Amino acid sequence: MYIRVLEKEDAALYQELRLMGLQQCPEAFGSDYDREVRFSRETVIERLQPVDDQQATVGAFGEDGRLWGIAAAIRMGTVKERHKADVCRVFVHPEVRGGGAARQLMTELIRLAQGWTGVEQLRLAVNAANEPARRLYMALGFQVYGTERESLKWNGVYYDEELMVLRLVKA
Template identity: 45%
Template sequence: MEIRKLNSSNADAYIEIRLEALQTNPEAFASSYEEEKHYSLEKVQNRLEDDYSCTIGAFENETLAGVVSIVREQRPKIKHRANIYAMYVTPEKRGSGIARKLMIDALEMVKQMNRIEQVYLSVVATNEPAKKLYKAFGFKTYGVDRRALKVNDIYYDEELMVLAL
């Protein structure tokens, strides 16, 4: 397995795994398949080349099996913060350690960013495997956003987590 930062040349593979994620686990993301299926290749390429965010991918035999995104805050009062978004591992690769390896590399990238002191993420409150993973890295729950997402008339709470570096 190879873990590396994605760039515009990976846009097609990223679109494929992202749309799979939004269909497979719609409760885990604020975006929906219906929104993102219309994103142009150029939009995704630009997102993958953005200066304030990056997406890391786990490749097995050149097939993208997992992703995670890091976004650095830009406003002056919160520039000491970064956010982890859109963690996803394909169902057939879950339990193989890919998510752990993605988190290791994501946190290493955050530590290399200038002046980042805290890392934030949110996770669906019922997603015990993900919460266990994040807690293993030292993330602590600081709140619960009740009924944060509504998917097919079902509400999902999100746990808000932070890691102090």
């Protein structure tokens, strides 16, 4: 696998994998398939456009050029929150889970965020029942700072999310 920042030419590959994630793991995302399947190509491209010190989406590609995993980081927009960036849209195709793609994606996001002027921390929310993801994030240095009970509700079932942070600079 190789990891790189996604660009507009990757929009179709990205959208296919993103929609798969929303269908297969609806409890893992705040968004849903019915919403995002209606996104125009322009909307998807806008999401992918890397913006210096603001946002980036990375992809894990196989040697055959197939996109196997995605993850994004988006910097907070307000003056008082610009020291934070949120990790979101993380999904790895089930066929390659456990092979290190998620770790590689997250390592690259952390590296990119460390280069963003003024960003001091990365935050994320993870389904509290998703033990593999929780273990990975903790192994990368993320720490739980809270739990949002019943954070998501899908098909009548509530899901708790653990809120995690990785400090990029010492406070």
